[in-house]
Amino acid sequence: MAQRCTRVLIREFPSNVKDFANRGKHRSCRAHALPSVESSVYQNVIPFVGVLCTGLLATQRQRSKQIAEKAQLNPNVLEEGIYTDSRRKGLKIDWGGCDSEGPRDEMEDCWCMSSLDGGKVLYFGVFDGHGGAASSGYLKSNLLRFTSEAGIQLCKNGLPLKYGTEEVNPLSLSFEEADSALLDYLGTLGDPECWSGSTATVVFLNRDFIVTANVGDSRAVLGKKGRIVDISSDHRPVASSKVGRSEIKRISDSGGWVLQMRVCGILAVTRAFGDYEFKGGRYELLEELSAGGLPKSCDLIRPPVVAVPDVQVLERTEDDDFLIIATDGLWDVMNSAQAITFVRSLVKKKPDSLMDEVARALVDRAIKSRTQDNVSCVVIDLRS
Secondary structure, eight states: OOOEEOOEEEOOOOSSOOEEEEETTEEEEEOOOOOOOTTOGGGGOOOOOEEEEOEEOSOOOHHHHHHHHHTTOOTTSBOSEEOOOOTTTOOOOEEEEEEEOTTOSSOOEEEEEEEEGGGTEEEEEEEEEESSSHHHHHHHHHHHHHHHHHHHHHHHHOOSEEEOTTSOOTTHHHHHHHHHHHHHHHTTSOTTGGGOEEOEEEEEEOSSEEEEEEESSOEEEEEETTEEEEOSOOOOOOTTSHHHHHHHHHHHHTTOOEETTEETTTBSOSBOEEOGGGTSSOTHHHHHHOTTOOSSOOOOOSOSSBOOOEEEEEEOOTTEEEEEEEOHHHHTTSOHHHHHHHHHHHHHHOTTOOHHHHHHHHHHHHHHTTOSSOEEEEEEEOOO
């Protein structure tokens, strides 16, 4: 299914809040005046001059609208890709995003962007839902309010390092707090949304650092001159990868099992938000839901699926060129090197290409390559 992109020239926003929302088949932009809150990072959201672009769904379902309304949407999160010229000492970075249902009947992917700390820090999030759109929609609208403080501090003060998956890091508690809030929210929903879950890959960046945190298999890839670096981890129970083997061991140590490359024979990712049946003590459901049943006597002592992120803090260099964040609808048909090479080739052929056009081209390529999933991606030009 083809996606659509719409461009809107934005003259200027009030300096407090910008809100982009869905209306019918088209996304529109509106401004709200909110009370000033001294402790809120959102009061630093700044005016923009630029181009608005997003991949739009061909249809807008009433159920998705109801879920969005229930998710207590945060109006400070930008849903649309913007070619930004941030004022007040902000960053000038060209970026764009696009999404498509692909061959699926329902859209469970989503993505967002926001500007923080007076435009000096940019935030991007990509979310791939499963079992419905409730979890991914909630994270799109709410994850930033849990993670913004830690993300801003790491961008300001962080040293280049990589946090192990089991280490306490500045974003781990934020992710776990968000997961707890999400589980409470899912508990207010009926079937099937209450059983939904989602991956999450977020990026905070400023002039000095790139901070990534992820659970699940939505990947962030950084292109550098002469090489390509995965700056997230694919959390899948696959024995062919080092991360996968580590995840299988963690699941086994928790009392869980892996069957047919799925956690307890059910879930294809080992780390995720939501998925109450793996976290809420209702472990008897796992045996009921598992296609193969319990392979052995099992005593779950810890949740086999967690929302503990991998976190990386990388120092920006002059070698950085493009950053891609995308759901597995792209990565199932294109590896990291192919995606970065595709972007570089497109920009070389059309040097004046905006990143919204590049993101749309990536989504088109995934669909033409017969992806079997929704596709969402964000492309960021780091050359400036």
